[in-house]
Amino acid sequence: MLKKTAEIEQKLRALFQLSMSGDSVAYESFLSMVTTIVRKNLQFLGGKKLSPELLEELQQEVVLSIHQKKHTYSLERPLLPWIYAIARYRYIDDYRQKKRLPAMVEWLDDTKIEKDTTEAIDWDELLAFLSPQQKELFVRIKMEGQSYAQTAETLGLSVPAVKVGVHRIMKVLKDKVQR
Amino acid sequence: MSTLKNLASDLRPFTPTESLTVFLMKRFFPIMLAFIGLSFFMVSQKEILGVRWAQGIFLLKNFLWITTALGSFVAFYLSTFPQKSSRLSGYVAMGALGCLLVLEFFQLNYGQLPAEFHTEMDLFRGGCGVIISMMSMGYWWVLKNWAQQGAPRSPGMTGLWASIAASTAGCVLMQAVCWQEGTLHILLWHFLPLSLASYAGPVLAKKWLRW
Numbered sequence: 101m102l103k104k105t106a107e108i109e110q111k112l113r114a115l116f117q118l119s120m121s122g123d124s125v126a127y128e129s130f131l132s133m134v135t136t137i138v139r140k141n142l143q144f145l146g147g148k149k150l151s152p153e154l155l156e157e158l159q160q161e162v163v164l165s166i167h168q169k170k171h172t173y174s175l176e177r178p179l180l181p182w183i184y185a186i187a188r189y190r191y192i193d194d195y196r197q198k199k200r201l202p203a204m205v206e207w208l209d210d211t212k213i214e215k216d217t218t219e220a221i222d223w224d225e226l227l228a229f230l231s232p233q234q235k236e237l238f239v240r241i242k243m244e245g246q247s248y249a250q251t252a253e254t255l256g257l258s259v260p261a262v263k264v265g266v267h268r269i270m271k272v273l274k275d276k277v278q279r
Numbered sequence: 280m281s282t283l284k285n286l287a288s289d290l291r292p293f294t295p296t297e298s299l300t301v302f303l304m305k306r307f308f309p310i311m312l313a314f315i316g317l318s319f320f321m322v323s324q325k326e327i328l329g330v331r332w333a334q335g336i337f338l339l340k341n342f343l344w345i346t347t348a349l350g351s352f353v354a355f356y357l358s359t360f361p362q363k364s365s366r367l368s369g370y371v372a373m374g375a376l377g378c379l380l381v382l383e384f385f386q387l388n389y390g391q392l393p394a395e396f397h398t399e400m401d402l403f404r405g406g407c408g409v410i411i412s413m414m415s416m417g418y419w420w421v422l423k424n425w426a427q428q429g430a431p432r433s434p435g436m437t438g439l440w441a442s443i444a445a446s447t448a449g450c451v452l453m454q455a456v457c458w459q460e461g462t463l464h465i466l467l468w469h470f471l472p473l474s475l476a477s478y479a480g481p482v483l484a485k486k487w488l489r490w
Contacts, residue, residue: 119290120292120293120294120295121292122290122291122292123290124287124288124290125287127286127287127290128283128284128286128287131283131286131287132283135283160282163282163283163286164286165430165490167286167289168490169361169429169430169490170293171293171294171295171296171428172295172296172359172360172361172429172430173295173362174295174296174298174360174363175295177362177363178362181362182361182362185361185362185432186361186430188432189361189430189432193489257281258281258282260282261281261282264282
């Protein structure tokens with residue numbers, strides 16, 4: 101077991117070192133290995149409470165965080181604890197956010213929204229905060245009621261990418277509505 | 280898999296964030312240089328400061344202030360990275376600050392406290408507190424901006440260490456300039472900004488240092 105961990109660590113470090121010089125092929129392999137490691141780590145952290153959708157969503161968030169914060173890893177230290185630390189931070193952060201999330205927003209997340217000009221919320225004004233791609237995603241899924249799979253196929257994205265995209269859009273809109 | 284491909288295509292050559300030595304050279308040693316420069320300048324301006332530099336207790340207090348500042352800078356740096364955690368620097372900083380407080384309370388003239396307190400409630404004497412607060416706010420902002428590039432696991436703790444580091448840096452510089460010797464003065468106008476910053480820093484950091 102220890103030998104296997106050491107081997108993974110060594111392989112990851114080698115790929116990370118290549119990535120530092122801009123080798124995108126090595127970086128893709130690195131991220132692919134990281135995705136598997138993160139998934140296992142999140143399963144360990146969340147146990148049975150973690151639904152497959154949430155696990156998928158969290159895994160994407162962690163991989164994205166690792167990508168954004170890759171410069172915070174220093175080569176003289178082991179890599180796996182760094183990955184676990186980021187996964188743990190994201191997991192706890194997500195847990196806290198969900199705890200704070202009002203029931204209304206949770207309901208909003210799963211509901212199709214009809215465009216209504218008499219509403220208190222000005223949707224045109226709110227949608228102006230989104231990028232054109234985000235707007236398209238939001239309109240297709242939340243307003244037109246298309247499925248994730250259908251939207252993913254039309255836009256040439258993966259289903260998890262669409263799910264993560266919608267989740268982020270809802271986060272942005274929630275912030276704007278609360279302000 | 281397309282997400283990974285997209286992320287990989289985003290990749291540009293990158294270097295890890297600066298090491299602890301570089302961080303200290305850039306952000307802590309300029310304060311030390313300013314402290315030394317200010318001390319030499321002020322000694323030539325105020326005779327009393329020259330006398331105080333010959334006192335062991337003044338040297339000890341300065342040593343403790345500098346140790347607190349250095350310890351909190353190191354603790355701040357380490358708290359900004361996910362895999363770096365060492366409690367030693369934090370213990371050193373808190374230990375030195377604790378010793379400083381004990382020393383000040385030990386020296387306090389309890390019999391003269393009301394009269395001293397009345398004297399200290401002066402706008403001119405309170406100037407130290409204002410200057411330390413201004414310096415620490417400015418420096419906290421610099422440290423906060425630096426920490427935003429990192430990945431602090433506990434934004435509150437990082438904010439706390441940034442507050443302590445920034446305030447003690449201000450206190451160290453003020454030690455070279457301030458010629459008020461009263462213990463109550465130090466406790467009120469040098470420690471008070473530090474206490475306030477230690478409260479405000481984590482609250483603000485939780486808002487600004489999330490990633």
